[in-house]
Amino acid sequence: MQQNPTRTVIIDTDPGIDDAVAILLALKSAEFDVKGITTVAGNIGIATTTRNAGRILALEGRNDVPVIAGATGPLSRKGFDTADIHGNDGLGGVAFPDPLAAPAGNDAVAWLRETLDTADAGSIAILALGPLTNIARLVQEHPDAAKRIGRVIAMGGAVYEPGNIGPRSEFNIAADPEAAEIVFDAGLEMTLIPLDVTRKVRATRDDTAMLQNTGVPAAVASGALIDAYFQSTTGGESRPLHDPCVMLLALDEALFGCETLKLSVDTGTTRDAGALSVDETGSSVSVALKVESAAVLKLLYERLSAE
Ligand code: RIB
Ligand code: CA
Numbered sequence: 001m002q003q004n005p006t007r008t009v010i011i012d013t014d015p016g017i018d019d020a021v022a023i024l025l026a027l028k029s030a031e032f033d034v035k036g037i038t039t040v041a042g043n044i045g046i047a048t049t050t051r052n053a054g055r056i057l058a059l060e061g062r063n064d065v066p067v068i069a070g071a072t073g074p075l076s077r078k079g080f081d082t083a084d085i086h087g088n089d090g091l092g093g094v095a096f097p098d099p100l101a102a103p104a105g106n107d108a109v110a111w112l113r114e115t116l117d118t119a120d121a122g123s124i125a126i127l128a129l130g131p132l133t134n135i136a137r138l139v140q141e142h143p144d145a146a147k148r149i150g151r152v153i154a155m156g157g158a159v160y161e162p163g164n165i166g167p168r169s170e171f172n173i174a175a176d177p178e179a180a181e182i183v184f185d186a187g188l189e190m191t192l193i194p195l196d197v198t199r200k201v202r203a204t205r206d207d208t209a210m211l212q213n214t215g216v217p218a219a220v221a222s223g224a225l226i227d228a229y230f231q232s233t234t235g236g237e238s239r240p241l242h243d244p245c246v247m248l249l250a251l252d253e254a255l256f257g258c259e260t261l262k263l264s265v266d267t268g269t270t271r272d273a274g275a276l277s278v279d280e281t282g283s284s285v286s287v288a289l290k291v292e293s294a295a296v297l298k299l300l301y302e303r304l305s306a307e
Contacts, residue, residue, distance in 0.1 A: 092228025
């Protein structure tokens with residue numbers, strides 16, 4: 001694996017089972033200096049996503065990483081409730097400690113602006129694991145600060161694949177299509193990782209057993225989280241690991257294949273709201289369409305299992 005320099009990252013997230021595995025991967029990877037976690041309503045309400053960010057950090061004893069609560073809902077729509085997938089606690093009922101500290105704030109956009117304004121321009125990457133509401137509000141309210149973002153890597157969308165919340169729409173984009181349109185059109189250096197790739201990165205029951213047998217907290221919790229995913233969803237002998245793909249691409253981009261596409265977002269009110277189309281009127285976004293699945297899974301499990 002190419003050695004990446006340590007990079008300062010902000011994780012924007014709606015934990016969420018797969019968010020939790022992704023956050024644990026980041027915390028177990030020395031390449032990431034996690035500056036903070038901003039939360040957004042998505043898989044479940046903001047109070048629960050915020051509490052869960054604190055619980056995940058507590059599992060790793062990371063009271064050095066602040067959690068800042070963000071958007072309580074999409075810019076202009078009603079959000080979805082996916083408690084049936086992520087459980088009423090948002091973490092599939094998996095045991096996590098209580099947060100080590102209260103959230104550091106409840107205005108993620110103000111915190112993002114302040115953090116970006118005081119850091120070297122381009123030095124911070126945002127790893128986006130949920131609806132893009134917080135980032136869209138930053139672009140709208142503080143465009144100069146948004147321009148200081150080094151890179152956004154986001155899980156979202158479905159390009160040539162069917163959707164998972166509508167026939168053509170994926171959850172993170174469909175939860176707030178207006179936010180996605182604003183972020184895609186903002187001229188940021190952006191890489192989108194859609195279902196076209198994340199559905200190829202799949203964990204089996206053997207993987208979850210292996211992780212839990214390590215006795216390493218991050219691996220044990222990740223194995224239990226994915227097992228909960230097996231319980232709450234249908235889909236044969238494996239389950240896709242959507243959000244961890246964001247951290248995996250940041251760790252070793254050579255394991256992914258990206259191409260720049262002009263993407264338009266359906267901001268209508270049909271079941272296609274949030275669907276992505278490739279057309280000349282769209283915004284240029286780098287989109288991951290290929291992945292070396294076995295290699296990224298190996299990297300994920302190695303990092304989670306490291307003592
Ligand atoms: O479509 C998958 C995405 O929606 C993931 O981020 C998952 O956590 C849910 O938020
Ligand atoms: Ca998520």
